[in-house]
Amino acid sequence: MAASDSGFTPAAGRFGTFAGVFTPNVLTILGIILFLRTGWVVGQAGLGGALIIILLANAISLLTGLSLSSIATSMNVKAGGNYFLISRSLGLEIGGAIGIPLYLSQAISVAFYIIGFVEAMSVIPFMAGLDPQILASGVVLMFVVIAYVGADFALKIQYGILAVLIAALVSFFAGGWGETIAPTMSDSYTEGVSFWIVFAVFFPAVTGIEVGISLSGDLKDPSKSIPLGTIVSILVTAVIYVAAAVWFATHLSPQELIGNTAAMSEISAVPILILAGVAASTLSSALGSVLAAPRTLQAVSKDRVVPRWMASQMGSATEPRAAVLLTGAVAVAVIWAGDLDVVAPIITMFFLNTYGMVNLVAAIEKAVGNPSFRPTFSVPVIVPALGGLGCYGAMFLINAPATVAAIVVTYGIYFALRRRALAGTWGDVRSGVWTSLARFALLKLERGGGAGDSRNWRPNLMVFTGQPHNRESLVALSTWLSLGRGIVSFSQLITGNVEDPNKPRLRETAQERIRTYIRDRGMNAFAEAQIVPDFASGAVAVSQAHGIGRLEANTVMMGWSGTPGGRGLLLRVLRDLADLHKSVLFLHVDEEQGFGEHSTIDVWWGGRGGNGDLMLILAHLIDLHRDWNGATIRVLRMVGREEAIAPVREETERRLEAVRVDAEVRVFLRNDRDFVDILREESRETDLTILGMQRPDASGAEAYGEGLQELVDAAGTTLLVHNGEPQEASLEVE
Numbered sequence: 001m002a003a004s005d006s007g008f009t010p011a012a013g014r015f016g017t018f019a020g021v022f023t024p025n026v027l028t029i030l031g032i033i034l035f036l037r038t039g040w041v042v043g044q045a046g047l048g049g050a051l052i053i054i055l056l057a058n059a060i061s062l063l064t065g066l067s068l069s070s071i072a073t074s075m076n077v078k079a080g081g082n083y084f085l086i087s088r089s090l091g092l093e094i095g096g097a098i099g100i101p102l103y104l105s106q107a108i109s110v111a112f113y114i115i116g117f118v119e120a121m122s123v124i125p126f127m128a129g130l131d132p133q134i135l136a137s138g139v140v141l142m143f144v145v146i147a148y149v150g151a152d153f154a155l156k157i158q159y160g161i162l163a164v165l166i167a168a169l170v171s172f173f174a175g176g177w178g179e180t181i182a183p184t185m186s187d188s189y190t191e192g193v194s195f196w197i198v199f200a201v202f203f204p205a206v207t208g209i210e211v212g213i214s215l216s217g218d219l220k221d222p223s224k225s226i227p228l229g230t231i232v233s234i235l236v237t238a239v240i241y242v243a244a245a246v247w248f249a250t251h252l253s254p255q256e257l258i259g260n261t262a263a264m265s266e267i268s269a270v271p272i273l274i275l276a277g278v279a280a281s282t283l284s285s286a287l288g289s290v291l292a293a294p295r296t297l298q299a300v301s302k303d304r305v306v307p308r309w310m311a312s313q314m315g316s317a318t319e320p321r322a323a324v325l326l327t328g329a330v331a332v333a334v335i336w337a338g339d340l341d342v343v344a345p346i347i348t349m350f351f352l353n354t355y356g357m358v359n360l361v362a363a364i365e366k367a368v369g370n371p372s373f374r375p376t377f378s379v380p381v382i383v384p385a386l387g388g389l390g391c392y393g394a395m396f397l398i399n400a401p402a403t404v405a406a407i408v409v410t411y412g413i414y415f416a417l418r419r420r421a422l423a424g425t426w427g428d429v430r431s432g433v434w435t436s437l438a439r440f441a442l443l444k445l446e447r448g449g450g451a452g453d454s455r456n457w458r459p460n461l462m463v464f465t466g467q468p469h470n471r472e473s474l475v476a477l478s479t480w481l482s483l484g485r486g487i488v489s490f491s492q493l494i495t496g497n498v499e500d501p502n503k504p505r506l507r508e509t510a511q512e513r514i515r516t517y518i519r520d521r522g523m524n525a526f527a528e529a530q531i532v533p534d535f536a537s538g539a540v541a542v543s544q545a546h547g548i549g550r551l552e553a554n555t556v557m558m559g560w561s562g563t564p565g566g567r568g569l570l571l572r573v574l575r576d577l578a579d580l581h582k583s584v585l586f587l588h589v590d591e592e593q594g595f596g597e598h599s600t601i602d603v604w605w606g607g608r609g610g611n612g613d614l615m616l617i618l619a620h621l622i623d624l625h626r627d628w629n630g631a632t633i634r635v636l637r638m639v640g641r642e643e644a645i646a647p648v649r650e651e652t653e654r655r656l657e658a659v660r661v662d663a664e665v666r667v668f669l670r671n672d673r674d675f676v677d678i679l680r681e682e683s684r685e686t687d688l689t690i691l692g693m694q695r696p697d698a699s700g701a702e703a704y705g706e707g708l709q710e711l712v713d714a715a716g717t718t719l720l721v722h723n724g725e726p727q728e729a730s731l732e733v734e
Contacts, residue, residue, distance in 0.1 A: 034244060035282075164279075
């Protein structure tokens with residue numbers, strides 16, 4: 001299933017930095033926590049603890065803002081905010097795993113701010129007489145209507161709200177002059193309250209930066225507005241929170257601050273302005289969230305992570321109306337389910353998880369160093385690394401079980417999306433991560449050695465299959481041998497001239513068909529297709545060029561030819577590959593026999609050295625595969641004298657035990673019999689016979705090929721083996 005990279009931009013950007021990012025962020029950050037919970041934070045944690053909490057929360061927010069700015073200035077940001085940034089960097093599955101909880105946290109925030117509004121308004125006699133849940137639900141419905149009408153109308157309201165908020169803050173800091181007390185620096189935690197519980201209650205204050213970035217699809221220049229508006233809003237509001245904490249601590253005792261959520265009014269020069277500020281800030285924060293959440297859901301829906309109907313605009317040219325209605329439903333449900341102090345930690349966990357992932361994206365992008373990652377706002381990798389560490393560290397310290405639950409939910413969504421095989425048409429940083437890891441591993445291998453010794457030897461197979469569906473037996477054998485954890489490549493040689501305009505297109509088509517074959521069968525293999533002047537020179541050239549550094553093809557596998565000329569050609573290729581220290585395997589499969597019952601493998605062994613060790617290694621690897629489960633490996637040897645049978649058997653069994661290969665040993669007396677006859681008698685009914693080959697003389701390739709053909713005819717399904725690196729493809733491990 002494919003998803004478009006269009007994000008969703010139904011209209012040209014409408015808002016600049018001040019209107020679209022800075023003001024919504026500030027109005028959301030300077031919300032319910034400032035007016036109703038900052039005094040409580042100071043009372044519980046003391047001024048010293050409160051300043052640590054405020055600075056730590058803002059440090060996490062600032063580091064995330066810097067990371068977010070780095071990512072945003074390196075791509076064309078569209079609708080969806082943080083979901084867009086994460087999904088376009090780490091892929092749809094991870095983006096969806098974060099985007100769905102992000103939407104829920106934003107939708108829950110609507111309820112959070114409206115619950116705070118109702119709590120604050122309870123001091124008004126008329127409001128106190130109303131059912132708080134019914135009142136909060138009514139406010140949600142009002143905001144749903146505003147968001148349903150459109151963001152233009154909603155953002156016009158914010159300037160009036162900003163003016164009321166400024167007046168409230170001026171009134172707060174204008175009051176209490178000449179009435180200061182010595183601040184209590186130490187904590188006064190009530191029962192069941194701790195530093196991290198207080199931090200969890202405060203942290204939603206700094207999550208307001210989500211509002212600005214969630215409006216990314218409505219900004220005129222997101223790459224400019226998001227960094228500037230986000231960072232300035234964080235710094236300005238951090239100063240206000242620090243000043244407010246100091247002002248609270250120098251005017252009221254911890255007991256007064258803990259027991260009175262309206263403490264700000266007692267200090268204020270004009271208390272009624274605080275009430276107006278509470279109403280303005282909580283409602284503006286709720287309004288910001290009711291604008292942000294539907295746009296996140298719309299972007300997630302447009303990528304088919306959730307049903308497409310959730311992105312419906314229901315007749316509007318600009319507004320995600322279906323998502324607005326769903327957000328209202330979630331907010332009402334939360335209002336009827338819990339109070340302010342219950343909801344705050346839930347939002348904290350959701351947002352910390354999202355912030356942590358934003359930092360992770362920025363750190364990965366910076367560390368991987370893809371040429372496409374060219375942010376105009378660049379930060380050192382330590383910045384997002386510290387931000388991510390701070391987010392996930394704070395999550396565990398706040399509530400370890402809840403953190404584990406959040407991670408489980410995130411991974412649950414991730415694996416569910418993986419099963420749906422979501423795919424985007426854009427590239428993401430994951431391929432860059434694997435490229436960087438592969439580069440690191442290859443350089444370590446090159447500098448440290450290890451690929452060229454018997455302990456680390458494994459068959460890295462170059463299999464000349466042509467189109468694999470035409471040579472299923474070669475594919476099967478390579479699959480069995482791949483349990484040696486080597487690298488398998490299927491290659492098609494296309495004879496001709498590169499200058500022929502049809503050949504490059506033919507090569508691309510052939511390579512893609514091989515990839516499709518591999519992917520459809522869930523195989524671990526690579527696809528290759530090359531244009532070569534002829535098969536013999538092409539096979540040699542491709543075999544020696546394939547790979548990087550020490551990680552190269554050490555074993556070449558082909559089908560055995562059915563014609564004398566073809567066999568002579570293969571053996572001439574073997575000569576060249578042997579000179580290049582490549583091992584060579586030729587497979588002949590009897591048309592009637594196939595691989596039989598996968599129950600017996602015969603290895604005709606001439607002793608250690610030469611081809612013997614590689615033949616046994618290959619038999620052992622094949623036997624490990626489930627297709628050959630319970631198969632018997634038989635090691636067969638011939639002697640010229642009867643008295644040699646027992647000692648040769650004992651010596652062979654001893655060697656097999658020493659190298660930990662489980663095999664049955666059989667020793668035959670030749671008695672002047674022809675080897676072809678012995679082979680036919682002993683191995684004709686065997687499912688796979690493994691025989692060794694020598695490097696033939698150039699002049700004797702055809703004759704040697706006919707001799708091998710006699711053996712193949714006698715044995716049936718046969719694997720012919722030549723060991724090109726006997727010191728490395730060895731049973732002995734130092």
